[in-house]
Amino acid sequence: MSNISLKDQYINKTRRDFLKKAGAGVTTAMLASGITLMAYPDPALAREPNEGVDPTKRWGLLIDVNKCTEDCNECVTACSQENGWKLDGNPAVDSQWIRKLKIKNPKTGFEQTFPVMCQHCANPPCVDVCPTGASFKRADGIVLVDKHICIGCRYCMMACPYKARSFVHEPLEDQKSHAPRGKGTVESCTLCVHRVDRGDQPACVDRCATKGHGALMFGDLNDPKSEIAKTLATYATKQIRADLGLDTGVRYQNL
Amino acid sequence: MFAKLKQVLSVAAKSVAMVAVALLISSATSHAEEKKAQAGYPSWGPQFTLPKSDNKCVHDPDFAKTGKCVRDTAFMRRNHMELLKHKRDRTMRQGIRTKDSSLQNCINCHVTKDKADKAIKVSNPKHFCASCHLFVAVKLDCFECHRSTPETPKGSASIPKIPAHSNLLAANTDEAKNLKNFLSNHAKEGVTQ
Numbered sequence: 001m002s003n004i005s006l007k008d009q010y011i012n013k014t015r016r017d018f019l020k021k022a023g024a025g026v027t028t029a030m031l032a033s034g035i036t037l038m039a040y041p042d043p044a045l046a047r048e049p050n051e052g053v054d055p056t057k058r059w060g061l062l063i064d065v066n067k068c069t070e071d072c073n074e075c076v077t078a079c080s081q082e083n084g085w086k087l088d089g090n091p092a093v094d095s096q097w098i099r100k101l102k103i104k105n106p107k108t109g110f111e112q113t114f115p116v117m118c119q120h121c122a123n124p125p126c127v128d129v130c131p132t133g134a135s136f137k138r139a140d141g142i143v144l145v146d147k148h149i150c151i152g153c154r155y156c157m158m159a160c161p162y163k164a165r166s167f168v169h170e171p172l173e174d175q176k177s178h179a180p181r182g183k184g185t186v187e188s189c190t191l192c193v194h195r196v197d198r199g200d201q202p203a204c205v206d207r208c209a210t211k212g213h214g215a216l217m218f219g220d221l222n223d224p225k226s227e228i229a230k231t232l233a234t235y236a237t238k239q240i241r242a243d244l245g246l247d248t249g250v251r252y253q254n255l
Numbered sequence: 256m257f258a259k260l261k262q263v264l265s266v267a268a269k270s271v272a273m274v275a276v277a278l279l280i281s282s283a284t285s286h287a288e289e290k291k292a293q294a295g296y297p298s299w300g301p302q303f304t305l306p307k308s309d310n311k312c313v314h315d316p317d318f319a320k321t322g323k324c325v326r327d328t329a330f331m332r333r334n335h336m337e338l339l340k341h342k343r344d345r346t347m348r349q350g351i352r353t354k355d356s357s358l359q360n361c362i363n364c365h366v367t368k369d370k371a372d373k374a375i376k377v378s379n380p381k382h383f384c385a386s387c388h389l390f391v392a393v394k395l396d397c398f399e400c401h402r403s404t405p406e407t408p409k410g411s412a413s414i415p416k417i418p419a420h421s422n423l424l425a426a427n428t429d430e431a432k433n434l435k436n437f438l439s440n441h442a443k444e445g446v447t448q
Contacts, residue, residue: 049351049352049353049354050351050353051351052345052349052350052351053349053350136348138348138350139349140350144347146347146348147400148343148344148347171399172400173376173402174402174404175400175401175402176402176406177359177362177401177402177405177406178359180400180401180402181400182399182400182401183399184399185400193350194352197350197352198352
């Protein structure tokens with residue numbers, strides 16, 4: 001931020017503080033006559049690029065399975081477009097950033113579909129088994145692969161009970177500049193960490209909302225005032241394979 | 256609101272500075288090749304000289320005073336990998352995404368274009384990074400995962416032509432002066448509001 005004057009920094013700071021006080025959710029504020037400031041989704045989520053991650057936060061997702069429709073694949077498409085991965089029709093080696101699952105109760109025939117991605121566990125088994133420290137959990141709860149030191153051993157893929165990780169088998173070119181990925185390393189959902197760092201929500205959540213489904217909700221699980229925490233406090237929600245005690249950051253409602 | 260305007264203009268300036276750097280690199284290329292031909296260097300050596308201190312730099316607001324890019328050229332030649340490595344860990348582990356020492360920013364500025372005005376990839380020996388790395392035979396791992404060309408929405412590397420920014424480009428052109436006045440007037444208006 002070296003090329004921003006002190007005055008601008010002060011203005012930005014006061015603006016941020018004002019917005020923080022204004023509260024969570026969609027905020028619209030009249031700053032002066034004729035000037036309307038709209039902030040979406042939550043201005044308090046934004047931080048300066050030179051500030052490190054906030055360890056008091058824990059980012060998570062809430063997926064309302066009732067609102068997820070069977071014929072819709074938009075979250076997967078959005079993820080693919082945002083992060084530049086493609087399915088080449090070979091399930092053995094395809095990327096597994098996010099996928100739609102369908103479950104059926106064999107007795108009643110009741111079916112549900114919902115997306116599954118990296119569950120961003122508080123106690124991630126992929127981090128436990130990583131021999132180099134490449135698989136790690138960021139201070140704000142996002143589980144990532146540091147491809148700089150990943151040796152491609154794929155232990156984490158075996159350790160993950162959600163099959164949320166995949167391996168890049170072919171050399172790549174023209175990746176997205178915010179989502180580097182390359183041959184010989186493991187990859188998975190990053191919770192769109194580049195978007196979270198600039199105060200946005202993940203691409204899948206954005207797309208689900210713009211398509212009018214609103215089945216995905218993103219927010220800080222640790223902040224009791226956040227919409228996601230309020231919903232978790234009000235309704236019955238589930239973690240997939242809660243019996244493993246991994247304390248996932250991705251929760252499911254109406255599953 | 257003027258802070259926002261300033262931001263927009265500074266983005267514009269960066270793009271212009273990129274054009275300037277690209278032009279300078281291309282002119283430096285032919286010059287370097289001439290010199291090499293005279294000195295009898297093999298044709299597979301570095302295809303151009305690195306940017307000199309009379310470049311217009313987008314990263315450092317004190318460029319006019321220091322005459323340096325991110326750091327001065329001699330430092331960068333020896334230590335760019337240390338800066339990148341330091342930054343990579345800060346970004347990866349701590350989520351710090353400043354432009355200083357960001358690989359993405361290096362790529363955006365040090366872009367080399369082909370005759371069709373398209374940014375060339377690292378597989379081309381004339382790529383800014385490739386030219387030196389090939390010469391010194393040091394394997395370049397960054398682009399196993401990172402892209403080696405600037406990213407634009409259309410996937411091409413065309414740089415929009417927009418007016419110059421006074422703070423960063425030559426201060427004595429009329430255009431720059433006008434823009435400087437325009438910005439300072441806006442700043443004053445902002446204060447009185």
